[in-house]
Amino acid sequence: MKKIVDIEFGSQRYEELVExxxxxxxxxxxxxxxxxxxxKEMGYLHVGCIEQLDDKLVGGLMLAPVxxxxxxxxxxxxxxxxxxxGIGKSLVKSAEIRAKEAGFKIIVMHAMLSVAxxxxxxxxxxxxxxxxEGGVTFVKMVKKI
Ligand SMILES: CC(C)(COP(=O)(O)OP(=O)(O)OC[C@H]1O[C@@H](n2cnc3c(N)ncnc32)[C@H](O)[C@@H]1OP(=O)(O)O)[C@@H](O)C(=O)NCCC(=O)NCCS
Numbered sequence: 001m002k003k004i005v006d007i008e009f010g011s012q013r014y015e016e017l018v019e020x021x022x023x024x025x026x027x028x029x030x031x032x033x034x035x036x037x038x039x040k041e042m043g044y045l046h047v048g049c050i051e052q053l054d055d056k057l058v059g060g061l062m063l064a065p066v067x068x069x070x071x072x073x074x075x076x077x078x079x080x081x082x083x084x085x086g087i088g089k090s091l092v093k094s095a096e097i098r099a100k101e102a103g104f105k106i107i108v109m110h111a112m113l114s115v116a117x118x119x120x121x122x123x124x125x126x127x128x129x130x131x132x133e134g135g136v137t138f139v140k141m142v143k144k145i
Contacts, residue, residue: 001053002087004094007046007060017048017060024077029136040064044074045102047095049087058082061091063099063107071104092122100145107145113137 007013022033041062049059059078063071073095078087099107111119113130116139120126124141131138 001051002058002090003050003052004090005048005050006098007048009042009044009046013048013057014046016057017046020057020060020079021075021077024079025075029134031134045071045095045098047091047098049078049091051082059087059091061095063095065104066108068103069105071099071102071107073107073109088118089122092119096143096145105144107143109141110138111141113139116141 005013007017018033018038025031026033043065045063047061047063048057050056051058057079059076059082061076062074064074065071073092076088076091078091096107107124108127109119109124110133111124114137116126119141122143124143127140127142131140
């Protein structure tokens with residue numbers, strides 16, 4: 001059984017999420033997790049998915065407030081062993097509820113073009129042109145919540 005939880009910045013779970021995001025997202029792109037990232041993430045909302053059988057963190061994401069209405073979804077990551085089981089979808093859905101409860105009206109993100117369809121399936125729409133950053137192609141996507 002999986003459950004979606006809020007993760008407190010600086011907690012042991014947060015450190016597990018940092019490690020998971022590094023393994024799933026940053027390392028494959030040749031990027032590092034820096035202390036400056038940690039400083040920025042202090043003000044973000046962190047959401048995780050736990051496999052309750054062994055208390056293991058299997059996925060997570062972050063939400064970063066942009067302004068009063070808009071929040072940005074960042075670094076959605078599911079452990080490779082647990083992908084395609086609906087965890088990513090549950091995380092995104094829960095993040096939308098969390099963001100709405102906090103008073104936000106719009107979620108924005110820079111999705112990797114290779115996973116844009118994952119977000120499109122959940123109602124996110126492409127906005128503007130695709131762009132490249134550090135050799136990776138991204139597309140800006142938005143959803144009203
Ligand atoms: C992309 C990712 C978050 C998806 O999470 P997941 O748990 O594997 O996906 P789910 O099982 O919830 O899939 C939900 C739906 O999206 C589809 N989907 C999953 N990954 C997809 C992909 N890469 N491209 C297109 N569709 C995808 C599934 O087939 C499923 O479709 P359905 O509802 O019609 O059955 C996960 O695979 C991941 O962490 N990938 C590596 C890191 C990454 O690319 N993160 C995104 C950064 S922008």
